[in-house]
Each structure stands twice: as structure tokens, then as C-alpha cells.
Amino acid sequence: MSKDKKKKQPDPEKKLMDEIEQNTVPEEKPVPENSENTEAETEPAENSLQQELDQANAKVAEYLSMAQRIQADFENFRKRNENVRSDAYADGKKDVAAAMLPVLDNLERAVEAASGSEDESLKNGVALVLKQMIEVYQKLEVSPINRLGEKFDPNLENAxxxxxxEDGEPGTVCQVLQKGYRMGDKVLRHAMVKVVPE
Structure with missing residues (x-):
């Protein structure tokens, strides 16, 4: 029996060796390099990568060009819009100033009519309103066209x-029937004048 027991019990050294063999990873055998196959495989890969890079660079150049055009278009739009806005503001200012000219004319007539009146408060009140109106026109750079005695200019006056x-030299303005006004170098209203014939 003891012999049988010995046979049945595995040898501890053998057991350890078996475990080591089972847990050991087999060594990889180096694959012999075949230089022709490797070069043949890398060339198409390099060509493919180069084509992709060229395509990506072309897309980048296209997008950059598009972005630059859009930026230039936006700058042009901004400048055009700025000019349109300033022109619209100037035109609006001019239109309002021209629309108020009859009020100014009537205030001047009222001051003339009130000069014969004995009511000082009426004269002072109308004169004060006229003064305020003239100040507003000065702020808007509106000035009267005073050319009495000067050579008639059809750009500024209507004869x-x-x-x-005997009223003066030929071709000169001898009487202003209605004042003309200008805003800067633009005529708001031509002066209505009487001209000495030539």
C-alpha cells in the first residue's frame, strides 16, 4: 500500500515544472523581413496619405478664400450702410428745416406787425420765439441767403x-421778396428776388 500511495502522489517538482510550462508564453519567432513586400505596402499608403493631405490643404485654402471674401463683403456692406445712414440723417434734417421755413417767415412778419403795436409783452413774446427759432437754425447750420445788390445767381435765387x-447795376438783385436759406452748401429754399434787367 505504501507503494501504491507513492505512485498516486505526484512528484512536487514535476507538478511545479508542469505549471511553469503551462503559464509560460511561447516565444515569438521573428518573422524574416521581406523588404520588397514592405516597400510595396508602404508606397500606396504614403500616396494615399499624401493625397488626403493635398485634399485637406485645398479645402483649407478654399475656406480661407471664402472667409476673406465674406469679410471683404461685410466691410463693404458696413461702409455702404454707414454712408446710407448718414445721408438719410442729413436728408431728414434738411427736410425738417425746409418744412419749418414758413414758420420762420411768419414769425418775422409777426415781429414786423407787432412793432407798430403798443403791447410790449406781445412784441417781446414774438421776438423771443423768433430768436429761439433762429438759434435752432444756427445749430442746424442753416443760414439765410443774403445777396441784395450782388450779381444774380440762378443756383441761389429765383428771379x-x-x-x-435805376434800381441798380444791370443783372443785380435789387429786392428780396422772400428770403432763401441754405444748409451748409445745399440750398433749402431759393430766394425770391427782383433783378435789374441787363
Whole structure:
């Protein structure tokens, strides 16, 4: 029996050796390099990568060009819009100033009519309103066209009457029937004048 027991019990050294063999990873055998196959495989890969890089660079250049065009278009739009806005503001200012000219004319007439009145408060009140109106026009850079005695200019005046030769030199303005006004170098209203014939 003891012999049988010995046979049945595995040898501890053998057991340890078996475990080591089972847990050991087999060594990888180096694959002999075949230089022709490796070069043949890498060339198409390099060509493919180069093509992809070229395509990506072309896309980048296209997008950059598009972005630059869009930026230039936006700058042009911004400048155009700025000009349109400033022109619209100037035109609006001009239109309001021109629309208020009859009010200014009537205030001047009221001051003339009130000068014969004995009511000082009426004269002072109308004169004060006229003064305020003139100040507003000065802020808007509106000025009267005063060319009495000067050579007639059709760009600034409308000749509606002809004066007598003794009224002044030929071709000159001898009487202003209605004042003209300008805003800067733009005429708001032409002066209505009487001109000495030539």
C-alpha cells in the first residue's frame, strides 16, 4: 500500500515544472523581413496619405478664400450702410428745416406787425420765439441767403420780377421778396428776388 500511495502522489517538482510550462508564453519567432513586400505596402499608403493631405490643404485654402471674401463683403456692406445712414440723417434734417421755413417767415412778419403795436409783452413774446427759432437754425447750420445788390445767381435765387434800370447795376438783385436759406452748401429754399434787367 505504501507503494501504491507513492505512485498516486505526484512528484512536487514535476507538478511545479508542469505549471511553469503551462503559464509560460511561447516565444515569438521573428518573422524574416521581406523588404520588397514592405516597400510595396508602404508606397500606396504614403500616396494615399499624401493625397488626403493635398485634399485637406485645398479645402483649407478654399475656406480661407471664402472667409476673406465674406469679410471683404461685410466691410463693404458696413461702409455702404454707414454712408446710407448718414445721408438719410442729413436728408431728414434738411427736410425738417425746409418744412419749418414758413414758420420762420411768419414769425418775422409777426415781429414786423407787432412793432407798430403798443403791447410790449406781445412784441417781446414774438421776438423771443423768433430768436429761439433762429438759434435752432444756427445749430442746424442753416443760414439765410443774403445777396441784395450782388450779381444774380440762378443756383441761389429765383428771379420773379424785373426792376427798373435805376434800381441798380444791370443783372443785380435789387429786392428780396422772400428770403432763401441754405444748409451748409445745399440750398433749402431759393430766394425770391427782383433783378435789374441787363
Amino acid at each position: 420773379i420780377l424785373q426792376g427798373a434800370p
